[in-house]
Amino acid sequence: MKYQTQKIWISNKNRKMKLLILRPGSARNTSLHTGVLWIHGGGYQTGMPSMAHFTRARDLVSQYGAVVVSPGYRLSGKAPYPAALEDCHTALSYMIRHAADFQIRTDQIMVGGESAGGGLTAALCMYEKDIGGIRIAFQMPLYPMIDDRDTATSRDNHAPVWNTRRNHRAWAKYLRNMTENEIPCYAAPARRKHYAGLPPAYTFVSTAEPFYAETVDYIRNLRKAGVKADIDIYPGLFHAFDMLMPFSETSRIAADRFGYHFRYAQEHYFAEQSD
Numbered sequence: 001m002k003y004q005t006q007k008i009w010i011s012n013k014n015r016k017m018k019l020l021i022l023r024p025g026s027a028r029n030t031s032l033h034t035g036v037l038w039i040h041g042g043g044y045q046t047g048m049p050s051m052a053h054f055t056r057a058r059d060l061v062s063q064y065g066a067v068v069v070s071p072g073y074r075l076s077g078k079a080p081y082p083a084a085l086e087d088c089h090t091a092l093s094y095m096i097r098h099a100a101d102f103q104i105r106t107d108q109i110m111v112g113g114e115s116a117g118g119g120l121t122a123a124l125c126m127y128e129k130d131i132g133g134i135r136i137a138f139q140m141p142l143y144p145m146i147d148d149r150d151t152a153t154s155r156d157n158h159a160p161v162w163n164t165r166r167n168h169r170a171w172a173k174y175l176r177n178m179t180e181n182e183i184p185c186y187a188a189p190a191r192r193k194h195y196a197g198l199p200p201a202y203t204f205v206s207t208a209e210p211f212y213a214e215t216v217d218y219i220r221n222l223r224k225a226g227v228k229a230d231i232d233i234y235p236g237l238f239h240a241f242d243m244l245m246p247f248s249e250t251s252r253i254a255a256d257r258f259g260y261h262f263r264y265a266q267e268h269y270f271a272e273q274s275d
Contacts, residue, residue, distance in 0.1 A: 003061040005053075012090045018072035019091060020049035021102065022061040034066040034266055035104030037092050039124075041115030041240070043145065043162070043170035044084060045076045055114055055243055056142065056258050064262055067104050069095050073120070076174040081187040084174075088124050092134050096273065107270045110138040111199075115162075115211075115240060116170075118144025118203070122189035122218065125199050135271035136199045140262070143205040143239060147190035147214040148175060148183060154210035162239040167210050190214050195225035200269055202230045202261040204254055206237035232257050 004023045009016040024033065038057040040047040049070035052058060060066040073087035092111070099106045113121045118141035128134045147154070148171040150164075157164045175183060185192035201222055205215040215231065222229035234241070234250055242251040 003058075010090070010094050012087060017087055017090065018049060019094070020052060020070040020072075022052060022057065022068040022070075023103070024061050024065045024067070030103070032103055032105040034060075034064070034108045034110060035095055035099065035102060035106075036060055036066045036068045036110045036112060037088065037095060037124075038068045038070045039073070039088055039111070039113030039117035039120045040070060041113060041117040041145075042075070043166065044081075044116045044119070044174040045170055047075070047116070048072065054246070056140075056255065057112070059255060059259060060112075060262060063259060064266065066110075066262075066266075067102050069102070076170070076176075080176050081174055081178070084120055085123055085127060085186055088120050089127065089133070092124065092128070096134055106273050108137050108266070109134060109271065109273075110140065110265065110269075111136050112140030112142065113144075114142040114243070116145045118142050119146045119189060122146055123186045126189060126192060127186050129197055132274070135273055137269040137271040138265040139199045139201045140258075141201065141203050141215075141218070142258075143209060143211050143215055144189070144203065144218065145170075145211060146188060146218060148188040149190070151210075151213035151217075153207075153213040157210045159208050159210065160238045161244065162210055164210065190217065192221075195221045195227060198222060198225070198227050199271070200228040200265070202258070202265070204232040204234065204242075204257065206234045206239070206241055208236050209239040211239065230261060 006021040040051040052070040071091035074083040121141040219231045
């Protein structure tokens with residue numbers, strides 16, 4: 001299925017923020033679609049909404065008929081936490097207010113992203129739940145960057161693409177001017193203590209990358225709290241392997257598994273918005 005691309009700019013705290021919108025089918029399509037806020041990765045410090053064109057977000061539109069909105073959130077070099085989270089909340093709120101324009105159903109709003117975008121996915125789900133905000137039906141934090149502290153796999157990791165040195169630098173920039181005791185779960189979601197009531201989740205991760213341990217722990221904590229959460233684990237590969245090696249057999253399997261879980265979510269997960 002072909003998809004259409006649109007860019008719009010919305011007002012956000014006396015600045016303009018770009019939203020990239022990917023829509024399925026033709027302009028004549030009038031049916032309502034699953035709405036997905038897809039948050040790009042880049043260690044909180046790099047990246048752009050157009051990355052959606054070569055991530056799993058593209059599949060959500062072209063294969064599963066979702067409408068994807070990807071926000072150009074502020075990067076940590078310009079503004080540290082909580083700027084990125086605030087921007088994602090603004091984009092999600094805009095999606096709800098303009099659901100008719102986007103042709104999305106308000107009872108099936110989902111959030112996903114890879115790496116730092118996965119971290120912001122988890123953080124946004126926690127934030128919206130805690131403030132009684134937008135009700136998210138499903139979350140897809142792929143190999144998420146969620147723990148600023150060293151884990152068994154982020155400590156002394158020398159894998160390609162992302163490793164301990166890069167991880168430390170990225171977290172230091174994102175959390176600058178904050179002390180250890182000031183860091184909330186909305187900045188580093190692995191710090192959360194209570195997981196009950198969060199949206200059901202799906203993720204995948206590889207064993208050689210730094211985020212393996214924190215991703216497994218996140219899914220385990222959701223399950224302990226009674227939240228439906230699934231994970232696929234791919235041995236021996238590096239961070240973001242599915243984006244960097246899209247035609248490898250493992251990447252194709254990962255894409256197919258991701259699609260399976262998204263289709264299941266479309267059929268089973270809904271969350272009515274409060275008035």
